[in-house]
Amino acid sequence: MTQETTTDDAPGRVIDTTRGLSAADVAERVARGEVNDVPVRSSRSVGEIVRANVFTRFNAIIGVLFVIILAVGPIQDGLFGFVIVANTGIGIIQELRAKKTLDRLAVIGEAKPRVRRDGVTVPVSADEIVLDDIIELGSGDKGVVDGIVTEAAGLEVDESLLTGEADPVLKKPGDPIMSGSFVVAGNGAFRATRVGKDAYAAQLMEEASRFTLVASELRGGISTILKYVTWVLIPTAIALVISQYRINESDTPEAIRRMVAGVVPMVPEGLVLLTSLAFAVGVIRLGRRQCLVQELPAIEGLARVDVVCLDKTGTLTEGGMNVTDVRALDAALPVRDALGALGTTDPRPNASLQAIIDACPAPSGWTCAATIPFSSARKYSGATFEVDGERQTWLLGAPEMLAKPGDAILKDAEELGSQGLRVLLLVRTGAPVEDLAAPYDADSARPAALVVLEQRLRHDAADTLAYFADQGVATKVISGDNAVSVGAVAAKLGIPGADHPVDARTLPDDREAMADILENNTVFGRVTPQQKRDMVAALQSRGHTVAMTGDGVNDVLALKDADIGVAMGSGSEAARGVAQIVLLNNSFSALPSVVGEGRRVIGNIERVSNLFLTKTAYAVLLAILVVIVNVPYPFLPRHLTLLAWFTIGTPAFFLALAPNKERARTGFVNRVLRTAAPAGVIAGAACFTAYMIARDYYGGTEETRSAETSIATLTLFLVALWVLAIIARPYTWWRVVLVGAMAAGFALVISVPWLQKFFDLKLVGTTMPWTAVGIAVVAAVLVEIVWRIIGRRMAVDA
Structure with a gap:
C-alpha cells in the first residue's frame, strides 16, 4: 500500500x-x-x-x-x-x-x-x-x-x-x-x-x-501582600529620609543610613524565595517516591482537596485480570472459539480482553471481516467473522448494554457482580458491525456466555482510603463497570456507602440534582466519560475542591476539568498528558505523600509569613512614629539585619522545611494579616517606648545614641523572639533548640566585645536594660493574649 x-x-x-x-x-x-x-x-x-x-x-x-x-x-x-x-x-x-x-x-x-x-x-x-x-x-x-x-x-x-x-x-x-x-x-x-x-x-x-x-492561592496571596508593602514603602522612605536629614543637621550619609535602616525591614525579601524553596524541596521529595509533578501548584492544590474521585480500574484494582469462569448460555454456540477470535481483533487489548486472550486461544478458520472497537460510551466491542463461508457477528461487553431489559441474565450478572467480580456478556447477533452508526438491537441478539473475570485489589488501597477518611477527605468511586460490582469492591476496601451503589444511568442531567445525589452517595457504576466530567463539575458547584484519579481515555475529560488530575504512569498517554500529577510507579499509596507535601508547604509558608510580616508591621510603625515625633531613627541597617538573622531568616529557613500535617485552609492572606499585623504593632510600640525612655534616661545626645539604640534593639529582639516562640508551636525538641539557639546567638553578640564594636551595640548600666526586659515582657504577654483571641475567632470562623 x-x-x-x-x-x-x-x-x-x-x-x-x-x-x-x-x-x-x-x-x-x-x-x-x-x-x-x-x-x-x-x-x-x-x-x-x-x-x-x-x-x-x-x-x-x-x-x-x-x-x-x-x-x-x-x-x-x-x-x-x-x-x-x-x-x-x-x-x-x-x-x-x-x-x-x-x-x-x-x-x-x-x-x-x-x-x-x-x-x-x-x-x-x-x-x-x-x-x-x-x-x-x-x-x-x-x-x-x-x-x-x-x-x-x-x-x-x-x-x-x-x-x-x-x-x-x-x-x-x-x-x-x-x-x-x-x-x-x-x-x-x-x-x-x-x-x-x-x-x-x-x-x-x-x-x-x-x-x-x-497561579495558586499561596502565590497569589503572597503577591497581594507584596503589593501592599510596595504602596507603603515608597512614601515612608521619602518621609523618613527628609526627617532624618533635618534631625542629623544635614548629615546626608547618616540620614541615608537611617532611612535605609527604616526601609529594609519593611521588605519581606525572603518570603518569595522561601516559598519557591519549599515547593522545590517538595518536588524533590515526591520525585524520590516516583511522583512526577507537572505543575508546581499541584502540590498545594492536592493538599486543599476535600473530595477525591477514584476510578476503580487501575486505581483501586491492579491492571491485570483473570478469567475465573465462562458460563455458556447456549450449548450450540462455539463460545470459546468466538472469544478467542475476538481476542485477535484488537492489536492493543485492554485488561479484560487480555485476560480472555490468555484463557481462550485463537481458533483457526475464523477470518475477521469488520470490527467495532470498544469505547467507554458504547461499553461493548465486536466483530464480524467469515467462518466456513458463513458470516457471524459477535459482541462482547456490559450485560446491561447487550441483554434485553428484564432478562434473567442480568440477575445472574448482578449476583456475580455483588461478589466483586467483573462480568461480560458474549452475544451473537445477525446485525453486521460494518455500519457503526446503527443502534444495537438486543432483540436480534442471541446470548452466548457470561465471562466472569476477577480483579486484583491493590494491596495499598485500603490504607490509602483510610488515610483520606482520617483527614476528612471524602472519596467517590466512579467507574464504568456494573454498579453492584463496583460496590462489592468498595465494600472490601471499607468505603462507607458501598452497600448502596448508584447506577449512573439513573442520574439526572440537571447539575443541582446531580450534586445532591453526589453529596449523599459514594459509589457510582456505569458512568460514561461525559458523566464523569459532569460529576466533577457538580461537586465543584458545591464549593468542593476535587481531585480525580484515572488511567484511561475515559478519564481524560474529568482529569482535565478537576482541580487536580492524578494519572497512573502505566495509563494512557492522553490521561498522563492532562494530569497535574503522574504516579510513575502506579502506586495509589503515593497520594498521601503528595497531600502531606502540600500541607507541609502551605502550613510552613503560613508560619514564616507571620514572621516576615510581623517585621514589616513593626518597621512601618517605627518609621511613622519617628517621623511624627521627629527623633532620630533608633537603628542602623546592621541592627535590623542582626534582628532579622536571629528572629526571622535563620528560623524561617528551618520552619519552612519542617514536617507539618495541619489541614490546608483557604483565606491565607486574611489569616496572616490578622495575626502578624497586631503582633508587629505591639512589637513596634514596645520598641519605640523603650527607645524614648532610654533617650530621656541617657540624655538623647549624639554620644548616647549607641546606648539608646542598644536598649531599643534588646526590647525588639525579646518581643520578636516571643513571636518566634509562638509560631514554632507545637514544640518538639528541635524547635525548642532552634528558639534557644537564636536567643544564645543574640546574647553572644551583646556580650562579646569585638561583636559589640562591630554591631555598635553595648548595654550601659543595669537600670535601662532591665527596663527594656520589663517592657518586652509586657509586650510579649499582650502578643500572647491577642494571638489566642484571634486564634479562637479564626477557629470559630473555620
Whole structure:
C-alpha cells in the first residue's frame, strides 16, 4: 500500500505506508530540519530559574539600597545585601535540584509514539518524529503532530482539548488528525504532514506540558501582600529620609543610613524565595517516591482537596485480570472459539480482553471481516467473522448494554457482580458491525456466555482510603463497570456507602440534582466519560475542591476539568498528558505523600509569613512614629539585619522545611494579616517606648545614641523572639533548640566585645536594660493574649 504525499516541497514523493520511511529518508529529513523539534520541557530552563530568583522587584529594591550603603559606608550596614545573595543562591540551587529531578522523571514517564521505519514498528521520542513518518495509533494514544489518516479500524478521536467538542470523531483514511487530539476507540495510523512549530496547537501543547509556576492561592496571596508593602514603602522612605536629614543637621550619609535602616525591614525579601524553596524541596521529595509533578501548584492544590474521585480500574484494582469462569448460555454456540477470535481483533487489548486472550486461544478458520472497537460510551466491542463461508457477528461487553431489559441474565450478572467480580456478556447477533452508526438491537441478539473475570485489589488501597477518611477527605468511586460490582469492591476496601451503589444511568442531567445525589452517595457504576466530567463539575458547584484519579481515555475529560488530575504512569498517554500529577510507579499509596507535601508547604509558608510580616508591621510603625515625633531613627541597617538573622531568616529557613500535617485552609492572606499585623504593632510600640525612655534616661545626645539604640534593639529582639516562640508551636525538641539557639546567638553578640564594636551595640548600666526586659515582657504577654483571641475567632470562623 502506498500513498503520494501532499507536501509542497516534494509533490511527487511516494511513501510506502506499510513500511514507513527508510533510515536514509529519516536522515534526509533531519538534515533539512523537518523534525518535530518543539522543545517540550518538564521544567524551566537554567536561565529562567536564575532570572526568576535574581530579577525580582524586591531584589531590585534591596540591591539599590545595598549600593547606596556601600557608597556611604560602613560595610557593617550593608550586611543585609549579603543575606539577599545567600537567600537567592539557596533558591537557585534548590530549584536546579528540582529541575534535575523533574527532567529525570519526565524522561521515565515520557510516552513514545510508535513509528514505522524500514518495515518495523519502533517506539521513538516525540522530538525524533520527522515529516512523512507513519505513526500508529491505538486507544489512549495522543496525536503528537498533525497528519492525514492512512489506516483506520473503528478509529474514534477526541478533539475536545483543541475544539471544546466532547463527542468523538470517527476518522477514515484521508481525514486530518491534529496534534493534541487522542484516540478513544479503535486503532489506525497516520502520516505526519506538519511537525515542530508548524503543527496545529504545538505551542498549546508546549505550554500545557511545561512545569509551570501558575497561579495558586499561596502565590497569589503572597503577591497581594507584596503589593501592599510596595504602596507603603515608597512614601515612608521619602518621609523618613527628609526627617532624618533635618534631625542629623544635614548629615546626608547618616540620614541615608537611617532611612535605609527604616526601609529594609519593611521588605519581606525572603518570603518569595522561601516559598519557591519549599515547593522545590517538595518536588524533590515526591520525585524520590516516583511522583512526577507537572505543575508546581499541584502540590498545594492536592493538599486543599476535600473530595477525591477514584476510578476503580487501575486505581483501586491492579491492571491485570483473570478469567475465573465462562458460563455458556447456549450449548450450540462455539463460545470459546468466538472469544478467542475476538481476542485477535484488537492489536492493543485492554485488561479484560487480555485476560480472555490468555484463557481462550485463537481458533483457526475464523477470518475477521469488520470490527467495532470498544469505547467507554458504547461499553461493548465486536466483530464480524467469515467462518466456513458463513458470516457471524459477535459482541462482547456490559450485560446491561447487550441483554434485553428484564432478562434473567442480568440477575445472574448482578449476583456475580455483588461478589466483586467483573462480568461480560458474549452475544451473537445477525446485525453486521460494518455500519457503526446503527443502534444495537438486543432483540436480534442471541446470548452466548457470561465471562466472569476477577480483579486484583491493590494491596495499598485500603490504607490509602483510610488515610483520606482520617483527614476528612471524602472519596467517590466512579467507574464504568456494573454498579453492584463496583460496590462489592468498595465494600472490601471499607468505603462507607458501598452497600448502596448508584447506577449512573439513573442520574439526572440537571447539575443541582446531580450534586445532591453526589453529596449523599459514594459509589457510582456505569458512568460514561461525559458523566464523569459532569460529576466533577457538580461537586465543584458545591464549593468542593476535587481531585480525580484515572488511567484511561475515559478519564481524560474529568482529569482535565478537576482541580487536580492524578494519572497512573502505566495509563494512557492522553490521561498522563492532562494530569497535574503522574504516579510513575502506579502506586495509589503515593497520594498521601503528595497531600502531606502540600500541607507541609502551605502550613510552613503560613508560619514564616507571620514572621516576615510581623517585621514589616513593626518597621512601618517605627518609621511613622519617628517621623511624627521627629527623633532620630533608633537603628542602623546592621541592627535590623542582626534582628532579622536571629528572629526571622535563620528560623524561617528551618520552619519552612519542617514536617507539618495541619489541614490546608483557604483565606491565607486574611489569616496572616490578622495575626502578624497586631503582633508587629505591639512589637513596634514596645520598641519605640523603650527607645524614648532610654533617650530621656541617657540624655538623647549624639554620644548616647549607641546606648539608646542598644536598649531599643534588646526590647525588639525579646518581643520578636516571643513571636518566634509562638509560631514554632507545637514544640518538639528541635524547635525548642532552634528558639534557644537564636536567643544564645543574640546574647553572644551583646556580650562579646569585638561583636559589640562591630554591631555598635553595648548595654550601659543595669537600670535601662532591665527596663527594656520589663517592657518586652509586657509586650510579649499582650502578643500572647491577642494571638489566642484571634486564634479562637479564626477557629470559630473555620
